[in-house]
Amino acid sequence: MEDLLRVEALCREPILDRVSFTMNSGEMVAIMGPSGSGKSTLLYQVAGMDQPTSGRVYLAGQEITGISEEKRAEIRLHRMGFVFQQMNMMGKLNILDNILLPAAEANRVLHNRSKLELRKEAESLMQKLSVLELKERSITEVSGGQLQRACICRSMINRPEILLADEPTGALNKSAAAEVMDTFVKLNQEGTTILLVTHDSKVAGRCGRILYLLDGRICGELLLQRPGAGTQKRREETVNQWLEMMGW
Amino acid sequence: MTGILKYGVRKTLVWNDIRRSRMLAVATMIFMAVSAMFMALTVLLGISLLHSINTLMEQARTPDFLQMHTGDLDEKSLQEFADDHAQIRNWQVSRLLNLENAAIMLGNYSLADNTQDNGLCVQGQNFDYLLDLEGMMPEVRPGEVYVPVCYRAMYQLKKGDLMQAGSREFMIAGFIRDAQMNSMMASSKRFLIHPKDYETVREQGQEEYLIEFLLEEGTKSSEFGTAYTESGLPANGPMITKPLIRMMNALSDGTMIAVIFLVSMVILLISLLCIQFILRLQLEKERQETGMLRALGFRKKRIRQLYFTKYILLSVCGATTGFLLACLLCGPLTRQMQELYGAPRFSWKLGILSFLAAFAVETILLLSVLHTLKKSEGLTILEALFPGQVQKKRDTRRQYLLISFVTTACMFLVFVPKNLHSTLSSSEFVTHMGIGNAEIRMDVRENQDWDTEADQNGEMTELDETTVPRIAAALAADPKVERYVVLQTKTGRVELPNGTLCDLKVETGDHTVFPVSYQAGRPPELETELAVSVLCAEEFDVTIGDTLTLQNEDRAFACTVCGIYSDITNGGKTAKGAFGLWEERPAAWSVLYVTLKEDGQKENVYKAEALEGNTRKAATSERKQWMQAYQRLGAEVTEVETYVQETYGQTLKEIRLAADVAGSTAIFIIFVVAALFMRLLVEQNRYDISLQKALGFSTGSIRRVYMKKGILFIAMGIAAGIVTGNLLGEKLCGRVLQSFGAGNFRFVVQWEQALLFYPSVVLLTAGIAVWIGIAEIERVRAFECCIGKT
Incomplete structure (x- = not known):
């Protein structure tokens, strides 16, 4: 497998200090660490939402640091998907339109998909993530878990090369969090590369690799079986033992 | 098909945004509409007024230069002057038969209280036409009269009513617009009658001449005026130029337009602030949403477009609503303008211009929206996603x-x-009109009762030696009079500090009795002192303490500027001197100002405001009788308050x-x-x-x-x-x-x-x-x- 994402000596003063790591295509990686360790900041640098003080980020060989904000926006729209902790969606639109929003915007420029294709794609994603029946609803008329799954649909609508998620289960209850993680695993098994930030060992335990961030530096890495393999309990025990070792 | 796929991202977001925040959208549109309405209204009214005045002046062929004259007239010298001056395109002498106001009845109303100089005239021969309400020259038949249109509403007149002028009775056949004297700020009004009738009533009034000139294009009327005065031609009366006529016409309605313009400016400022504030609030409220859109990959420019489209849509609605409201309001607001100058032609050009004015307002508002939107883009995605308190x-x-x-x-x-x-x-406003705060004004006409012979040099005629002293003596002996003053207006030339010579009218007398409003300095007390009006001081470029040299036939004498006072009448360029200044020069006219004693007429009249029925009537009629008594002595007597009103x-x-x-x-x-x-x-x-x-x-x-x-x-x-x-x-x-x-x-x-x-x-x-x-x-x-x- 070739590097899909390469992070080289990334600094964001005063939070990140020379962070380097790579991700292969099809991987599912979790970044863990205590509060204030710089997990989310790292994710935002990777997504090009913020400019690092120094260092480089490459997506499929293309450097995304050091390019204009407009170009970074274009990369995010066409090649990345992003899932927020707070399930940000537009109140002005219903669930289906929210999911279609990035697709319609991308299609405005590329014109590579017909309206019918887009609709089918959105409905198929919603079907897969069990939220199809909510498509006409307003964002205030669905549960947190359902909304986060709709957000995942939105992040997937432009068939991104990588899916980034910032504490995707942070605002959800236990069962909703489990539902969302099932979705991530399912997407990863279908080939989607996923990088997520979490402080929940259960969530991290469902990934294939965990990076441990402390004071802005990666100070540990745990390789697990590929997502979905083995029992969940066993995976969680391994993660917890490792975290204890890391001083969690 | 879903909204976004059917209508596109922009339309869906804009429409949903308007639907979701209806209140804000409506408020924004109201601000936009009201701002556009006032600006469109200013343009509609302003252009309509100028257009109506210009059309009327064109149709009436208003003279470029006009000299009013009472006394004898030598037409031969005028003809010679016209032959010598190539810039004169045409000239004529019109006659105006001034009648005593008390001798005029319009319908059931007497004009005794009217402060205008009302006179009869015939249609101009070559130009200066009096036009009917259709803009045509009316065909006046014997026995008919056409009445100035400003009197139609004032005296509730209609066609077929009767007008009494001295011993003659006329039937009102219609109403006329007089491009020269339409405005109530013009002190004379002309009634149009048949030439045959004019000859029959000629003996019942005093004739005044209007010496009128049409000049070639590009001729400066001020230079022509100097040439006319220097020729020593008849000039016993005010000199009026076309720009002054236009200004007088425009001033009355123009003031309302100026007020509306002021309102439109303040409302534009309010709208700018409120719309910006509404937008900032919305941006703040939707800060996370815009942050999220940027995180998803929407460009800043695109997000700006999404917001801006809504404001463009609202501004189009606002401009259209404002323009339509302005059109609706224009009717009632131009009613008086229509009456005086004719219905303004609402051409498509005027429509486009006023719509452009509304559009210009919207552009200013949209530019401020754009500025606010651009300013909001300074936030990073992360700052937008995680707002503070x-x-x-x-x-x-x-x-x-x-x-x-x-x-x-x-x-x-x-x-x-x-x-x-x-x-x-x-009542205090008169002090800005070059008049002291007196109650009663008495004008003594130069040729009334006395010698009307012009001297051989073409100079002003000598003022009657008995009329003014007679009235002054009567006032001095009158127990009802609290104070009075005699002011005489003399004309001559003045040398400015830079050496140039100018014509100047100086009102001489004791100006401390009824002082006018002084911007600086005080009234003249010595013969070597002169007070000048604000506009005069500006034109002469003089201030307090400067010296002006007054010219007399054989000598010149210096006067110090001791005061600068307000005068918004007659072009506002006048001067005041102490009694004895230019003593040897004849007076062009005299005015006496009077205030009655508290315990006399004044008290009765003032108390009359609170009185009812017969008592009130008695007090008013007592004052009228008092005024009529002085009228019989040869003065035209008017109440200053009524004159201003x-x-x-x-x-x-x-x-x-x-x-x-x-x-x-x-x-x-x-x-x-x-x-x-x-x-x-x-x-x-x-x-x-x-x-x-x-x-x-x-x-x-x-x-x-x-x-x-x-x-x-x-x-x-x-x-x-x-x-x-x-x-x-x-x-x-x-x-x-x-x-x-x-x-x-x-x-x-x-x-x-x-x-x-x-x-x-x-x-x-x-x-x-x-x-x-x-x-x-x-x-x-x-x-x-x-x-x-x-």
Whole structure:
């Protein structure tokens, strides 16, 4: 497998200090660490939402640091998907339109998909993530878990090369969090590369690799079986033992 | 098909945004529409007025230069002058038969109280036509009269009514527009009769000549005027030029348009602030959403487009609504203009121009929206996604301050036109007209009763040696007279500090008896002192202490400028000298000003305001009898107050109308702004209110806090409005009136209205608006804070 994402000596003063790591295509990686360790900041640098003080980020060989904000926006729209902790969606639109929003915007420029294709794609994603029946609803008329799954649909609508998620289960209850993680695993098994930030060992335990961030530096890495393999309990025990070792 | 796929991202978001925040969209559109309406109205009225005046002046072939003259006339010398001057295109002498006002009856009304010089005339031979209401030259038949249109409404006249002129009776066959004398600011009015009738009534009045010239294009009327005066041709009366006629015509309706323009500027400022504020609030509210859009990959420019499209849409609706409202309002506001100058032609060009004015206003508003949108882009995606609390507190403060500021601006709009109206209609305003604050004015005509022979040099005729002293002696002996003064106007030449010579009319006499309003200095007391009007001082470039050299036939003598006074009449370029100045020169005319004693007529008349029925009538008729007695001595007697009312009546009526429009718009804006911003405040603080309720605060107590704060800031705005409306407004109006010759302009403020009536109305309106705005507090539920609906 070739590097899909390469992070080289990334600094964001005063939070990140020379962070380097790579991700292969099809991987599912979790970044863990205590509060204030710089997990989310790292994710935002990777997504090009913020400019690092120094260092480089490459997506499929293309450097995304050091390019204009407009170009970074274009990369995010066409090649990345992003899932927020707070399930940000537009109140002005219903669930289906929210999911279609990035697709319609991308299609405005590329014109590579017909309206019918887009609709089918959105409905198929919603079907897969069990939220199809909510498509006409307003964002205030669905549960947190359902909304986060709709957000995942939105992040997937432009068939991104990588899916980034910032504490995707942070605002959800236990069962909703489990539902969302099932979705991530399912997407990863279908080939989607996923990088997520979490402080929940259960969530991290469902990934294939965990990076441990402390004071802005990666100070540990745990390789697990590929997502979905083995029992969940066993995976969680391994993660917890490792975290204890890391001083969690 | 879903909304986004069917209509596209932009249309769906804009439409949903408008639907979701209907209140904000409607408020934004109201601000846009009202701003556009006032600007379109200014253009519609301004162009209509200029167009109507120009059309009337063109149709009537108004002379470029006009010299009024009473006394003998030598037409041969005029012909010679015309032959010698190539710039004269055409010339004619028209005659105006001045009648005693008391000898004129229009329908059932006597013109005895009218302050205008009313006279009969025939149609101009070559130009200076009097036109009927269709813009045509009426065919006057013997026995018929065409009446100045300004008298139609004033005396409720209609075709077929009778007019009594001396011993002759005429049937009113129609009404005429007189391009020269339409405005009530022009002191004469012409009635059109058949030439045969003119000859029969000729003996019943005094004839005045209008020596009129049409000049070649490019000829400066001021230079022509100098050439005319230097030729020693008949010049016993005022000299009038076409620009002065146009200015007099434009001034009465123009004042209303100027007030509307002022209103449109203030409303534009209010709209700019409010729209910017609404947008900033929306951006703040949707900060996370825009952050999310940027995180998803939407470009900044694209997000700006999404917001801007909504404002373009609202501005199109606003401009159209404003333009249509302006068209609707234009009718009632141009009623008087239509009567005097003819119906303005609402051509498509005028329509396009006024729409462009509305569009220009929208462009200014849109540019400010664009500026705010661009400014908001300074935030990084992360700052947009994770907003802080500091901004919210700052916005709340700004919101209260904005309500306060809008109230101040609206109070300014209420006060300035009202104060202007009360100032122009006050008795003190005469002091800005070059007249002292006297009660009665007596004009003694130069050729009345006395020698009308012009001397061989073509100089002014000698003033009668008995009439003025006779009246003065009568006044001195009259126990009812408190004080009086005789002022004589003399004309001559003056040498300016730079050596150039100018014509100057100097009113001589004791100017300390009824002093006019002095911008600087004092009235002249010595023969070597001269006070000049504001415009005169500007033209001559002199100030207090400078020297002007007055020319006499054989000698020149220096006078020191001792005062600069206000005079907005007759072009405003006059001077005042002490008694004895230019003693050897003949007077062109004399005016006597009189004030009656408190215990005499005046008291009766003033008390008459409060009296009813016969007592009131008796007091008024007593004064009339007193005035008539002096009229019999050879003076034209008028009450100064009536003179001012009639001169500015037309303007006052229009300022009143503009003041009413401005006042009601201002109160409407206060209502909208107070209700809207208080509602927004509640929405912004919804979480806090919910938390307060959850902690046990009652709805009533929360409402009281908001009500108190709202009212407090509005009261602050009212207080600031009273100060700015009365002080800043005075300065602003003073600046405008200074260009017409009023120096130290002071508002005459009706304090009981300024301090009590208007603040109460505004406070009550704003109070109701605040109460409506915070009604939402009732609907905020205590558990909202727990489920995070902030």
